[in-house]
Amino acid sequence: MTFDNIYGHDGIKQTLNTAIDNNTVSHAYVFCGKKGIGKTTMATAFAQLLTHNSVADIIVVTNEHYDVKEKKALSVDAIRAARTDIYIKPYIADKKVFIIPDADTMSAGAQNALLKVLEEPPAYCVIILISANDRVLLPTILSRAVILRFAPLDDGIISQYIKDKYKDSIDSILIRLCSGSLSIADELITTDGLRESIGEYAALFKRFVGADKACIYEAIAFFEQQKQNCFMFFDIMSILLSDSLIEKSQTNGMKGINKGAALKIINNIAIAKNAINQNRNYGIVISELLLDAWRALHD
Numbered sequence: 001m002t003f004d005n006i007y008g009h010d011g012i013k014q015t016l017n018t019a020i021d022n023n024t025v026s027h028a029y030v031f032c033g034k035k036g037i038g039k040t041t042m043a044t045a046f047a048q049l050l051t052h053n054s055v056a057d058i059i060v061v062t063n064e065h066y067d068v069k070e071k072k073a074l075s076v077d078a079i080r081a082a083r084t085d086i087y088i089k090p091y092i093a094d095k096k097v098f099i100i101p102d103a104d105t106m107s108a109g110a111q112n113a114l115l116k117v118l119e120e121p122p123a124y125c126v127i128i129l130i131s132a133n134d135r136v137l138l139p140t141i142l143s144r145a146v147i148l149r150f151a152p153l154d155d156g157i158i159s160q161y162i163k164d165k166y167k168d169s170i171d172s173i174l175i176r177l178c179s180g181s182l183s184i185a186d187e188l189i190t191t192d193g194l195r196e197s198i199g200e201y202a203a204l205f206k207r208f209v210g211a212d213k214a215c216i217y218e219a220i221a222f223f224e225q226q227k228q229n230c231f232m233f234f235d236i237m238s239i240l241l242s243d244s245l246i247e248k249s250q251t252n253g254m255k256g257i258n259k260g261a262a263l264k265i266i267n268n269i270a271i272a273k274n275a276i277n278q279n280r281n282y283g284i285v286i287s288e289l290l291l292d293a294w295r296a297l298h299d
Contacts, residue, residue: 003045006038007161007182008153015148016046025050025095026146027121030103032134033150036183042150043099043128050126051093059085061100073105079113086117086125096124103129104136111138118144152180161185174198176239177232197226201233205240208297209254216294223286230276230286234269237293241266261296268292 003013019025031039044058051057059082063071066081082098090096100106106114118127118141127145131137134147153161158178162170166189174195178185188194201222207215223230241262244254272289276282 002049003042006041006045008157009038009042009150012042012148012150016042016049020049025126027123027125028118028127028129028145030129030131030134030137030142030145030147031150032131032147034152034179034181035132036181037150037153038182039130039150040099040101043130046128047097047099047126050095050097051090054090054092056091057093057096059096059098061098073107074100074102074110076107076110076113079106079110083113083117086127087122089122090124094124095126096122097126097128100127100129102131104131104133106137108138111141115140115144153182154180158182158185162189170195171199171202173202173236173239177235194229197229198232198236201226202236202240205237206254208294209256213294216290219290220283220287223290224283227282230282231273234273238266238269257297261299264296265293268296 003017006013029043031043033039047058059065061074061078061082063069063075063078066078068075068078068081071078082100086096086098088096100114114127115138117125121127129137129141129145134142155172155175155178158175158180159170161182162168162175162185165186168189170189174188175185177188177198188198201219204215204219204222208219223233226233240254241257244257244262245259268289272285275285
C-alpha cells in the first residue's frame with residue numbers, strides 16, 4: 001500500500017514521505033483527530049512502506065491480540081506484552097512497527113508502561129499511537145512523539161469518496177452530515193432507510209416557513225420515530241438555517257427567514273441537545289423546540 005489511495009491529508013502524506021526519503025523516521029508518532037477520517041488507514045500504509053509489506057513486522061496492539069479478556073480500555077497487560085515484543089528484532093524488514101489503536105483509552109498505568117519504551121526505544125522500532133483525543137495522553141508521551149493532527153475531510157473529498165465507492169452522487173446535506181468523516185459517510189449510505197429519512201425530514205422542516213401548522217406535529221411524530229438519530233436531524237435543521245444566513249437558500253436553505261429567527265432556533269437546537277444529554281423528557285424537549293421554531297419563524 002502507498003498513500004496514493006488515501007483520501008485527503010496531503011500535508012501529512014508529504015511529511016511521512018519526506019521522513020522516509022530522508023531516513024528521518026521518528027521512533028514514535030501520535031496520529032490524532034476525530035474517528036473515521038483516515039488515521040488508521042494512514043498508519044497502516046506508513047507501516048507497510050516502512051516494512052516493505054512485511055506482515056510479520058507490523059503488530060496492531062489490542063487486548064485481543066494479546067489475549068487480554070474482558071477489558072474495554074486498552075489494558076496495561078496488553079502494553080506490557082507489546083513491550084516484550086518491541087525488544088524482539090524485526091523478522092524480515094529493517095523496521096518493526098507497532099500500531100496502537102484507541103490509544104486515548106489507555107489507563108495511566110498502561111501509558112507509563114509504554115513510556116518506558118519511548119524513553120529508550122530500539123533503533124528499529126516505530127510506534128504509532130492513534131487517538132481521537134490526545135489531551136488524555138500523558139505529556140511525557142506527547143513530548144517523545146511526533147504529533148500529526150488529522151483534520152476533518154473537506155466536503156469535496158467526502159463527495160468524491162462516495163462517488164468512487166458507491167458510484168453515486170448524493171445530496172449536499174448528507175455530505176455535510178458526514179462532518180468530514182468517511183466512516184459516517186459509509187454509515188449514512190449503507191444503513192437501511194437512513195438516507196431516505198434525511199431527505200424526508202429536510203423537506204418536512206422546510207415547510208416550517210409556510211402557513212400549514214400540520215408540519216409541526218408531523219415533525220414531532222418524526223422525532224418520536226427517530227429517537228436514535230435525533231441529533232442528526234437537529235443537525236439537518238442547523239444546516240438549513242445556516243444556509244439561509246449565508247445566502248444558500250436557493251439550494252438547501254429556507255427562503256425568506258429572518259436572521260434573528262434563524263439564530264434563535266440554532267441556539268435552541270444546542271439547548272435541546274444539551275437537555276437530551278442530561279436526560280430531560282425527550283418528548284417535551286422536542287415539542288418545545290419545534291413549537292418555538294414555528295413561533296420564531298412566524299413572529
